[in-house]
Amino acid sequence: MTQRVLILASANNGLTQRAALAVRRSGRTARISIVHCESDIRRAVESADFDIVVCPYLTTKIPADIYRRWTCVILHPGPVGDRGPHSLDWAISEREPLWGVTALTAAEEMDAGPIWSTRTFGLPWRRKSAVYNTVVADAAIECLVEALDKADRAVSPTPQAETPQPIVHARRRPAMRRRDREVRWSDDTATILSLIHASDGSPGAPATIAGLPMLVYDAHHGRDDALAPPGTLLGRRDDGIEIACGDGSIWVGRLRSSGGADPSCKGPAAQALAMAGFPVQALPVDERKSHEIRYRREGEIGFLTIDFYNGAMGSGQCRRLLAAFAYAAAQDTKVVVLENDGAYFANGIDLSAVELSDGPEGEAWRNLLAINNVCRAILTCSTQVTIAAVTGSAGAGGVMLALTADLVVAADRVVFNPHYQTIGLSGSEFHTYTLPRRVGGDTAQRLLHDCQAIDAVGAADLGLVDAVAPSAQFGSWLTELARESAHPSRWAAIMAAKQSRLSDLNAIERAELRRMARDIFRDENEFRRKRQAFVLRDLRHPSTAGL
Incomplete structure (x- = not known):
């Protein structure tokens, strides 16, 4: 019988999406229920249409009568022996070199239940959101699948007192005030x-x-x-x-x-x-280049690396990226790789910058035109083979930015959200050309309207991306792919295919912009309300308890 999994989470964040996709990829069924209080949890379990509960990111304590009736697996962002609501915060603030994730059973005392699985890893000294969505999430998914496998085989978890503690100083910590x-x-x-x-x-x-x-x-x-x-x-x-x-x-x-x-x-x-x-x-202006956009060259390959905060691309970032891409395309290289450094590839326009501007509608429009210019430059690049190397999650216009490249490849940890409707927009970035070209018209419409996340393997199955490689080996794999693409025969074939498929981009853009103008200036799909709800979401979920 197929194992049925109920996922309880405080938010449908990147890890929650990865957890659901991993559960389904393993052959199980998964239902996600977003809960914010005990009443929400009780409503979520009323149907009893599940065999086990997993909690990848939960800030609300599960009632005792529920975890006594059903097996409830908590993913804790700390090694064996670590306890408390702000585990990862303490570890980063104290610059721990090694950290872990543990899948444990819900119990009366937080993080004290028997252990299903655990992983340790080197903890990079980077911002929490970047660490959380890369090495922590990778370990959490491994722990989750192992825990489900054990539960499916009726293997019992191990009491903490009997479990080796790889990080000996792991301990109970208070909330970080x-x-x-x-x-x-x-x-x-x-x-x-x-x-x-x-x-x-x-x-x-x-x-x-x-x-x-x-x-x-x-x-x-x-x-x-x-x-x-x-x-x-x-x-x-x-x-x-x-x-x-x-x-x-x-x-x-x-x-x-x-x-x-x-x-x-x-x-x-x-x-x-x-x-x-x-x-x-x-304030005086510093003319030195920022960390957000970097270029390096390795022989016939140019690497353009972006690191935009949470993948948001404001008008200024788009203008700078356009200039950087123009520079890369003007070099005597054969291939330009657009890659990300961090937890996100890109998520489209910067909604926070839009909200904070004097005129949000005008800024949204300027931002939209600026990101379109980047997409157009990549689509029409006549001197280089372009590769989008996606190693962090991508959403909305960020997905469509990647699709403008000749080749699109992804690391296996990536989650794609190829849709706009949840933010009240119909979409731009030439997506009405690039998305159907890759997946077909019917599938493109389904992706845009169903607003479902898909994992990297699922994206490859659909044709959204050309290839997927393991995250741990992605760098070396990408370099080899870029070298193959620079080989004269392969390079000529890709460039010829590019020239044969170009359409009237001006007409495509005009049609998309007409719809977006109604979204932005007439607010026909509640862009204003949905934008404000999105940018203020951290105020509703301030805790990092659990994962």
Whole structure:
């Protein structure tokens, strides 16, 4: 009999989607129920149409009568022996070199139940949202499938006292409080970055910037010399600002005002400060390139690497990416690879920057035109074979950006959300040309209207991507693919195919823009409400308890 799995989660985030897809990929059935309180959990189990409950991301405690009746597997983002609601936050803030994920049975004491499976891994020193959606999620999926296999074979979990503890200092920890996360600019940069990384993307690290109470996200190392008193704003670059610390500086990419009565969304740092009343334009401009877009060359192959916060591509990022792609396409290489560095490939326009702008509708339109320009440049590139190498999840316009390349490949951890309707848009990025070209008209319409996530293997089955490779070996596999594509005969065949399939992009874009104009300016599909609900979602789910 097929094992039936009920997934209880506090949000339908990337890990929840990966969990459901992995369960179904293993031959089981899966039903997702989003729950926010005990009553929600009780309603979710009323039908009893399941054999086992799994909780990849749950901030609400399961009632005792429910976990005593059904096996409930919790995915905890910590190694054996670690307990508490903010495990990953503590590990990142304390710069743990090795960490883990454990699948355990729900019990009265949090994270104290018998253990089904566990994994350990090197913990990169990066922002929590990036760590969570890569190495942590990878380990969690492995633990989940192993736990389900054991339960299906009636293998009992092992009591914690009898389970080896690979990280000997793992222990019970309290919730991380606001004062534990608070940034003191007089501290050294490593300490400050650790706090900000640990609090990103939720709830943010509290700090005072230019006398304003802010929550800080998306921080990167700046200079090594202390150039001004700690807390001094040194300059701006693109959307980021540079702040002096005790022994140097850091760059901050995202901020959220925490001083007002009304909730505010996080957004580009310079924009958030300007909205709070600080004269950002008075800061000196730093002309050095940011970390968001990088280019390197390996023989006949150019690699254009993007790292946009949560995959959001604002108008400025799109303009800079367009310029970077034009530079890459002008080199005497054979292949340009567009790849991501981090947990996201791209998710389309930057809804937070749109929401924080003086005129959201106008900014959404400008952002849309800017991302279209990038897509057009890739589609019409006549000098290079283009490869989109997707190693992080992609949604909406980010999926369609990838589809403009000649070849689209993905790592096996990737989740695609090739649709727009959940945000109230009909879509652009030439998707009415690229999506049917790959999957056929009927499947394209189904993907756009069903609004379902698909995993990388499923995307390959549909023809959405050309190939899938294991995440752990993806870099070397991609390099070999790029070299094969640069071989004269293969290169000529791809370039000839590209020329034969080009359509009237101007007509395609005009048709898409007509529909998008109604979405944005007439609000025919509730873009305004859905956008605001999306950008304020962190305020509704501030906890990182569980995964």
